Amino acid sequence: MRILMVTSMLPYPESMSGGALVMYGQLTGLAARHDVTLATFAGADPAEEKAIDGLRASGIDVHYVWRSWPVGIDRWRLRLRDAIGWLQGGCPLRTMQFYDPRMQHLLDRLLNEQRFDLLQVEDNAMANYGYRMQGPIVLTEHEVRPALSSDPRDQLNANWIGRILTNAERRRWHQYQRAIWRRFNRIQVFTPRDAQMIRTMAPELAECVRVNPFGVEIPAEADPSGEEAGTIMFVGGFGHPPNVDAALWLGSEIMPRLRAYWPGVRLIIVGSHPTKAVEALACDDITVTGRVPAVEAFLRRAAVVLAPLRTGGGMRVKVLQAMALGKPVVTTPIGAEGLANTGGRLPLAIAEDAEGIARTTAALLGSENARHALGCRARAFVAQHHSWPAYAQRLEAIYAELQPVSANAT
Template sequence: MKILLLAPYPPFPPRSGGALRVFHLARGLAMHHDLTLLTFAPNQAAAAALAPLRERYSVVTVHGPPPRSMLRRAVTTLAAPLPDMALRNRSQPYAEALSRLLAAEHYDVVQAESIEMAHYALMARDLTQRIVLDQFNAEYLLQRRAALADLKGGLALPPARLVAGIYSLVQWRKLSRYERRLLRAFDHILVVSEQDRAALQRLVPAAASKLAVVPNGVDTARIRPGAVRGDLGASTMVFVGALDYRPNLDALRWFTTEVLPLLRQKRRGVRLLVVGRAPGRVVQTLASDEVELVGEVPSVAPYIDGAAVFVVPMRIGGGSRLKLLEALAMEAPVVATSMAVEGIAGLRNGKHLLIADRPQAFAEAVIRLMHDPELGRTLGAAGRDHVINHYDWDASIASLNQLYQQVSEPVANERKRR
C-alpha cells in the first residue's frame, strides 16, 4: 500500500519520546509498504539531518511549525472552541504541501502522528481510502489529571499554579469534545496502552473496534546496560525527560520539595542529576547543591547507567514512559510512582522495580536501593527481561503491520471495484 505519514517534528535523530515513536513506526511501515513522510523541520539543519531516512523512504519537509506567542495561546484558550493542541501546528505551507502530495499521488492510507496533526489527515478524508490517527496520549485524561493536581490547593495556590490549573481545566473540556470528534471521524486510532484505549473508549463506546494498541518500545539490541553501574556515585539519582513538559515539571517539583528533604535526613551526599532538553525558568529555580541541572546531552545512556538510582516521580500524565522503558532495558535500579508505570503492562513492585507514591515511601525505596546494590542488579535484570519479552520495537511494529494487513484487504477490494 501507499502510505502518507504526517509528523509534527523530524523523527531523526530520535531524541524525544514522540520522535522515537514516529521513527520506529515509520521504519516498520517502510519495510512492507511504499511510505512517504511529510514532516515539519524547524530549520535547514534539521531537514538535512533526515538524510539517512531518505535512503529508506520518501521524505518531504516543511519549515515550521510557526511559533505561537503566550498571548495568542491565552486568547485562544479562552475564546477558541478548539483545544490548544488542535491549533498548535496550523500552517498554510504544510497544508499546501499536503495538497500537492494528494494531487500527485493516490495514498491508500494517511496516518497522522499525534493529535496536533489530526486536522491535516481530516483534509485528506475524501482523497484516500483510510485515515489513521496515532494518539501518543489520551489527551483529555492527561489534562484532567493536571487540572486536578494543580487546583488541589484552591485559591491559596501560587498564581502560576492557579493559572496552569485553570488552563488544564479548560483544555480538559475542549479535548474531551475534540477527541470524541476524532474518534468518530477516523477509521483507526492507534494508542500506546490498554489504559489509553479504555480512556478513549469511554468517550465514544461505539468506537471500540477502531482502537488498536501499538505500544511504545525499545530497541533492545542497541539500548543495553553499560560496563560500569553507578560510576557517578553511590548516592546519585538521575531524572530524564523533556524539561518543558508539564508532567515532568510537576514530577521534579514534587520530588525536590517533598522527597529530597527526606533523603537528605537519611543519607549524606545525595544528589539528583536532571537531564533533558529545554530547561526553562521553572527547572532552573530548582537547581541547588543537591540538584544539578545537566540539560540536553547527546546521549542519556551514561547518566542512566552511571546513577545509583533512576527516579520517575510522575504524578500526572498518560501514555507510557519511553525513558522508563529505556532505563529498564539498561538494567537500571528504578524507583517510580504508580502513575509512572501506568501503561506498561506487567511491571511488578519488588520484581522489576520499586513503586512508591508517598514522599516517605519513595525516599525509603531510593535509600533501600542505595544501600543494597545487589537488589538493584536483581531488579534491573528482571526489568530488562520484561522489556525484551514485551516492549521491543519489533513487537510493536508487528502489531502495527497486523493492523495494516487488516486495512489492506478492504483497500484491495476497493481497487478491484474501480
C-alpha cells in the first residue's frame, strides 16, 4: 500500500516525547511492508535535522514544515498570539498551536501530486486540516479528552480564573472532538477506556473505533550489574500535565514514605521541560535531570522504575520502554491502562495510593530475585504483545477493513 502518514511532531527514536516514539514505532512497522510518505512538523530539537536524514535513508519519503522552538521575546509573542486567538476563536488551544498554513499547503501538494491508498493522521491536533483524499482516512487518538474532569484536583488546585479557563477548554475539546471524529473512516485508540469515551461522547461512531495497543522497540536486555542499588526512576516529558502531577506526587508524598521504608533510596526524575515545581523537588536524594541525550541509558541504571500516574488517558510509552528493558515497574491502574489483555496477571506491580506504592517499591528494592523475576516477565510480555511488528500487524488488520471504502474528506 501507498500510505501518507501525517504527524504533529517528528517521529524519531531519540525523541524525549512519548508521542513521537509511538509514532516512530508505527512508522517503522509500516515502512517495513509498505510505501510510506511522512508529512510532519520538525525543528523543535536541533537533532531533528539529522533524524530526517536517517528516516530518508531508511526509505521513508519525508516532507516537513520547519518550526524552531521560540526563545526570549519571540516566545512571549507567540504566547500572546495564541491567547488572543483562543479568546477570539472556538478551537482548543493545542489545535491552534499546531495549525500552520504551510502544513496545509504541503498536504494539498502531496495529495494533488501523488495517489495514496490510505491516509493515516496521528494526533487529533492534526485533524483540523483539510484532507482532499480519495480513499480511506484513519485517525489515531493518542488521548481522548472528556468534557468534564473526573479528577477533583483539577478544581482544588486552580484559582477561580484557572477553573473557568480549564472548564472552557474542556468544553471546546468536547465539541471539537465530536466534530472531527466524523471525518474519519476508522479511529484507532490505545486503551479500552478511550474507546468507551468515544462511544459515550459519539454513539453513532461506535462501529468506527478500534483498540490497538501501541508497540515499542525491544532493546538488548538490561545488564543487572549496571543497576545502581537503591536507585528508583521516573521518566516523562513535562509538557504533559499528567507527568507533572506524577512527579510532584512522587516527590512530596511517596518519597517521604520510601525514605522510612528504605533509608538511602535515591530518586532520579528524567524528562524535558521540567516545571519550576518539579525542579524544586531536587535535594540530596532527588535529582531532576531535565532533558538527557538518551533515556535508555538512564533506565538501565534504575533498580526500580516508577510511573505513579493519577490522570490522563492513552498508554504510557515510558512504562513499556522500561518493561522492554527487563526493569521492574511500579505503577497505578491508570499507568497500566492499555496493556494487552491476555486474561492473565499483568507483569507490573500496581498500587493505588502513596503508601501502597512506597511499600511495593521498598519490597522490590529489598529483593534482587523479585526484581529479576518481575523484569523478565515484563520483557517477555512486551516482546510478545507490544513490539513494533505486532503493533503494525494489528494496524494492518484495521486497514484491511477499509480497502473497499472510498471516502471524500475535506
